[in-house]
Amino acid sequence: MSSLISAEVIIVxxxxxxxxxxxxxxxxxxxxxxxxxxxxxxxAAWRPITVEVTPELILAIFVPPLVFEAAFHLDIRLLxxxxxxxxxxxxxxxxxxxxxxxxxxxxxxxxxxxxxxxFGALISATDxxxxxxxxxxxxxxxxxxxxxxxxxxxxxxxxxxxFQIALSAAVSGEFRFADSLFRFLEVAIGGLxxxxxxxxxxxxxxxxxxxxxxxxxxxxxxxxxxxLAAERLHVSGVLAVVAAGMYSGNMGLRGASPTTRIMLFSLxxxxxxxxxxxxxxxxxxNVHISELAANAxxxxxxxxxxxxxxxxxxxxxxxxxxxxxxxTRIPFQWRHILFWGGLRGAISLxxxxxxxLTLAARGTLQAxxxxxxxxxxxxxxxxxxxxxxxxxxxxxxxxxxDFERRVGQSFALQAGMRRLAQLxxxxxxxxxxxxxxxxxxxxxxxxxxxxxxxxxxxxxxxERDTLLQVRREVLLAExxxxxxxxxxxVISEPIYDELRRNMDYRLEAVRLIQExxxxxEES
Amino acid sequence: MTLGPIVCATRGGEASRSTQEHAxxxxxxxxxxxxxxxxxxxxxxxxxxxxxxxxxxxELANLGLALLxxxxxxxxxxxxxxxxxxxxxxxxxxxxxxxxxxxxxMLVLGASGPPTRHRVFTPEEVLHFAESVAKGAGAEVHVVxxxxxxxxxxxxTESPAKPTG
Numbered sequence: 120m121s122s123l124i125s126a127e128v129i130i131v132x133x134x135x136x137x138x139x140x141x142x143x144x145x146x147x148x149x150x151x152x153x154x155x156x157x158x159x160x161x162x163a164a165w166r167p168i169t170v171e172v173t174p175e176l177i178l179a180i181f182v183p184p185l186v187f188e189a190a191f192h193l194d195i196r197l198l199x200x201x202x203x204x205x206x207x208x209x210x211x212x213x214x215x216x217x218x219x220x221x222x223x224x225x226x227x228x229x230x231x232x233x234x235x236x237x238f239g240a241l242i243s244a245t246d247x248x249x250x251x252x253x254x255x256x257x258x259x260x261x262x263x264x265x266x267x268x269x270x271x272x273x274x275x276x277x278x279x280x281x282f283q284i285a286l287s288a289a290v291s292g293e294f295r296f297a298d299s300l301f302r303f304l305e306v307a308i309g310g311l312x313x314x315x316x317x318x319x320x321x322x323x324x325x326x327x328x329x330x331x332x333x334x335x336x337x338x339x340x341x342x343x344x345x346x347l348a349a350e351r352l353h354v355s356g357v358l359a360v361v362a363a364g365m366y367s368g369n370m371g372l373r374g375a376s377p378t379t380r381i382m383l384f385s386l387x388x389x390x391x392x393x394x395x396x397x398x399x400x401x402x403x404x405n406v407h408i409s410e411l412a413a414n415a416x417x418x419x420x421x422x423x424x425x426x427x428x429x430x431x432x433x434x435x436x437x438x439x440x441x442x443x444x445x446x447t448r449i450p451f452q453w454r455h456i457l458f459w460g461g462l463r464g465a466i467s468l469x470x471x472x473x474x475x476l477t478l479a480a481r482g483t484l485q486a487x488x489x490x491x492x493x494x495x496x497x498x499x500x501x502x503x504x505x506x507x508x509x510x511x512x513x514x515x516x517x518x519x520x521d522f523e524r525r526v527g528q529s530f531a532l533q534a535g536m537r538r539l540a541q542l543x544x545x546x547x548x549x550x551x552x553x554x555x556x557x558x559x560x561x562x563x564x565x566x567x568x569x570x571x572x573x574x575x576x577x578x579x580x581x582e583r584d585t586l587l588q589v590r591r592e593v594l595l596a597e598x599x600x601x602x603x604x605x606x607x608x609v610i611s612e613p614i615y616d617e618l619r620r621n622m623d624y625r626l627e628a629v630r631l632i633q634e635x636x637x638x639x640e641e642s
Numbered sequence: 643m644t645l646g647p648i649v650c651a652t653r654g655g656e657a658s659r660s661t662q663e664h665a666x667x668x669x670x671x672x673x674x675x676x677x678x679x680x681x682x683x684x685x686x687x688x689x690x691x692x693x694x695x696x697x698x699x700x701e702l703a704n705l706g707l708a709l710l711x712x713x714x715x716x717x718x719x720x721x722x723x724x725x726x727x728x729x730x731x732x733x734x735x736x737x738x739x740x741x742x743x744x745x746x747x748m749l750v751l752g753a754s755g756p757p758t759r760h761r762v763f764t765p766e767e768v769l770h771f772a773e774s775v776a777k778g779a780g781a782e783v784h785v786v787x788x789x790x791x792x793x794x795x796x797x798x799t800e801s802p803a804k805p806t807g
Contacts, residue, residue, distance in 0.1 A: 575659075577659075579655065579660075580655055580656045582659075582709075583658075590705070628694065631687060631690075
């Protein structure tokens with residue numbers, strides 16, 4: 120019982136740290152996950168708490184919600200366009216990375232080929248969290264985000280399978296190509312099949328039940344249950360969760376009410392945020408700077424090998440994918456982002472921690488993993504935004520950004536005017552000061568409003584977009600008023616449910632219209 | 643003989659402002675009644691469950707009414723008392739039926755940007771549609787681009803939109 124309480128205390132402390140970081144980061148231009156790693160490093164140096172991280176903790180507890188949430192949100196229609204690239208990067212890409220990195224590390228760091236390829240496999244899984252959140256902030260085209268997220272989802276699964284095969288060969292000293300290929304296909308296809316089957320089953324149940332709590336619980340059962348079932352059957356748990364998440368997110372939601380959708384998306388967004396926060400804090404907490412310093416040369420070789428293999432995979436295999444996809448191409452500029460945005464994270468950490476004690480050079484492999492993780496997160500994670508901007512692939516046109524800027528100025532001026540009026544009421548301003556300052560504010564406000572009117576006139580679609588945004592704001596305010604009315608006992612629960620459901624339908628309809636209009640603009 | 647109304651079909655796209663201004667200028671010049679028309683085409687949501695589909699239609703109609711009310715106020719500032727109409731259905735067929743039903747003398751509509759996969763009206767399609775409307779409903783058709791150029795159906799000519807102040 121006491122160990123349970125200790126674990127709870129640690130989780131509460133980590134959640135507190137993550138929350139503080141999340142609040143502070145709103146004012147600092149640094150990706151959230153990168154900040155968590157840095158804070159974890161600081162805590163590790165100070166050592167007020169010690170957290171033992173096991174691979175099971177990461178793989179069985181944190182990874183399923185992360186993978187499920189990403190798969191659940193992934194729009195299969197958008198994925199279809201870039202499927203060839205994603206498959207090329209996630210399957211042959213992982214194998215090529217494992218071999219290339221293994222080869223370079225064996226030559227450059229003086230490791231045996233077996234452990235070197237094990238390292239190549241465990242480091243081949245990309246982690247898109249830092250990059251995808253950055254994409255959202257910068258408004259890059261959705262298809263690029265899907266390409267990065269889709270690759271990561273599938274390469275998590277394939278990297279684990281390749282890792283297991285490489286590890287088995289390294290430990291036993293035997294490698295049979297045909298057996299390994301068969302095992303790879305068995306584990307990967309088996310995982311996908313189990314995920315699809317359970318995803319289908321849950322989708323059928325969700326179609327017959329209209330209860331947001333039960334439906335949400337079903338998805339939680341699906342995420343963790345699929346992982347456990349697949350692992351029990353010795354097939355890929357991660358790929359099973361990917362398949363289950365994609366099926367339930369795309370097919371299972373068809374009959375779900377907007378209320379259920381909102382609850383599902385909110386819950387999974389929260390679980391993914393929590394898992395990510397804890398994972399990246401744990402990465403920082405588990406890095407020992409002294410061990411990294413002692414392994415500086417192998418780490419430098421590993422970083423070079425990872426970058427080299429990423430370049431070969433992204434530029435080389437993307438070309439093959441273009442040939443295979445007959446027309447749906449990944450623009451060349453996007454490949455630079457895929458290359459530099461290929462960060463490493465949770466899966467690599469979990470796999471490195473799971474290395475058996477008997478494996479030769481285990482400590483070096485773990486130091487190399489932490490070194491590469493730190494490099495990709497701190498060097499690539501903090502600079503990829505500049506690359507996105509330099510390549511000019513941030514979303515929205517110049518006039519949209521200009522409009523946004525003016526709206527921001529208008530908001531700020533409005534708040535300034537309110538504060539000014541408040542100060543006057545409090546007797547801090549003389550009549551002359553009030554008149555002078557108010558006139559100045561009004562002149563600024565008029566100028567901003569004239570500019571907004573000009574933009575509405577020249578780019579009429581901005582007016583329509585604003586009307587939709589306003590409609591959404593109004594509906595959200597109405598929904599909050601309903602919550603308040605229920606809390607105060609003004610309306611009964613059945614009436615609240617009826618009205619709230621109607622409001623959720625309206626919000627969902629506005630979202631669909633905005634998405635449709637955005638599609639028209641973007642295309 | 644009374645001149646049939648001018649129908650200005652608008653959906654709030656990039657050419658909508660110049661289209662509305664051109665329609666107002668024409669109504670003033672010809673002394674014809676002006677109707678702003680918005681067609682809520684919810685075909686994109688056809689695969690949704692019935693209740694959500696119905697809500698999408700309602701919200702599109704709400705959006706349309708808001709857009710047309712703004713256009714109506716702007717026309718009023720120019721001294722034109724315009725009517726508004728929000729209809730639901732496929733854009734082209736609905737506009738065509740409405741023109742016939744109201745005995746419209748003219749249709750003014752906008753053409754947005756370059757041709758794309760998703761656009762309701764590519765410039766070529768607008769002109770093609772304009773030709774068919776001109777023949778079928780017997781109405782004159784003006785197509786206005788975001789830059790204010792006016793393309794006239796059947797005439798094959800193009801002229802800048804009249805300045806509307």
